[in-house]
Amino acid sequence: MPPRIGLVTRDPESWCSDQLLKSMMKKGIDPLWFSLPDLVAKVRVRPYVTTKDGINLIEELGAILIRPIGRGSLEEIIFRLDVLRGLERKGLLVINPPRSIEISADKYRSLMLMEEQGIKVPPTIATEDAEAAMQAFQELGGDVVIKPIFGSRGMGIGRVNDPETAWRIFHALSYTRHVLYIQKFIPHGTRDIRLFVIGDRVIASMYREADSWKTNIDRGARPVPFKPSKELEELAIKVTKTIGCKIAGVDVMESQEGYIVNEINSQPGFRGLQLVTNVNIADEIINYILENIRR
Ligand SMILES: Nc1ncnc2c1ncn2[C@@H]1O[C@H](COP(=O)(O)OP(=O)(O)O)[C@@H](O)[C@H]1O
Numbered sequence: 001m002p003p004r005i006g007l008v009t010r011d012p013e014s015w016c017s018d019q020l021l022k023s024m025m026k027k028g029i030d031p032l033w034f035s036l037p038d039l040v041a042k043v044r045v046r047p048y049v050t051t052k053d054g055i056n057l058i059e060e061l062g063a064i065l066i067r068p069i070g071r072g073s074l075e076e077i078i079f080r081l082d083v084l085r086g087l088e089r090k091g092l093l094v095i096n097p098p099r100s101i102e103i104s105a106d107k108y109r110s111l112m113l114m115e116e117q118g119i120k121v122p123p124t125i126a127t128e129d130a131e132a133a134m135q136a137f138q139e140l141g142g143d144v145v146i147k148p149i150f151g152s153r154g155m156g157i158g159r160v161n162d163p164e165t166a167w168r169i170f171h172a173l174s175y176t177r178h179v180l181y182i183q184k185f186i187p188h189g190t191r192d193i194r195l196f197v198i199g200d201r202v203i204a205s206m207y208r209e210a211d212s213w214k215t216n217i218d219r220g221a222r223p224v225p226f227k228p229s230k231e232l233e234e235l236a237i238k239v240t241k242t243i244g245c246k247i248a249g250v251d252v253m254e255s256q257e258g259y260i261v262n263e264i265n266s267q268p269g270f271r272g273l274q275l276v277t278n279v280n281i282a283d284e285i286i287n288y289i290l291e292n293i294r295r
């Protein structure tokens, strides 16, 4: 019997979780699903980490696969990552590695690391100061995208090219203690490229075609088949390695100055992508885990 794999999910019936659970069962794996808020972590009291039903994760599992880490307060998120890091230290394979989840959740930190590796990303300025943000707005050409530094799914992202609107947004955001994260608007038509990386391979890719510049599938963009060049595959793999992910969705815009990496997603959904590829994505993920699981 292969070792059990834990699936972190709030909803085992969600499309991706269901695919992953089916894929495990097909391979004779007995999956255990749980959500992170259900975990109980102990110090000087054993076992080390259990579910609230008392299942000892270190004894029971060989690996843990994390679907969305979930929403929460800052302390809840930090605690969840701490518990996952602890499990990793005890020898469990945790995918993605908690450190890489932490990095990719933070848009500033991930872009800074990519720039260090010579990867082209959008010119970006982040600050807590509204006046400095106004200067940034001008410095970036007066046509910018403002986004939550910890956001996802295209939520709360806006394009601003009017200084008065920018001023109001920056002051309102800084009043509510948000980091002002400002990016030069990169013209890229109404589509971008999503590359799905597992290990050191791009296993599937697609164009995401939208009706506007925002190309999130969650905002209605449509998946379109796409075959990447070797160059693009290498770029996506380099991004993934830079951040330390084992599984990643890497998003690339085609701009006038060539490919620009917009972001890396460490818990990528794959429902849209599965529509335009013959590769069974859930199977690829589970195969990767089985190849890398502790013996
Ligand atoms: N600097 C930019 N210039 C042009 N379009 C952008 C820029 N940044 C993001 N977008 C568009 O907005 C979408 C959402 O932005 P993204 O940074 O990926 O945030 P999220 O984490 O919410 O998906 C991207 O997929 C892209 O289509």
Ligand SMILES: [Mg+2]
Residues within 6 Å of the ligand: 153, 154, 216, 251, 263
């Ligand atoms: Mg995105």
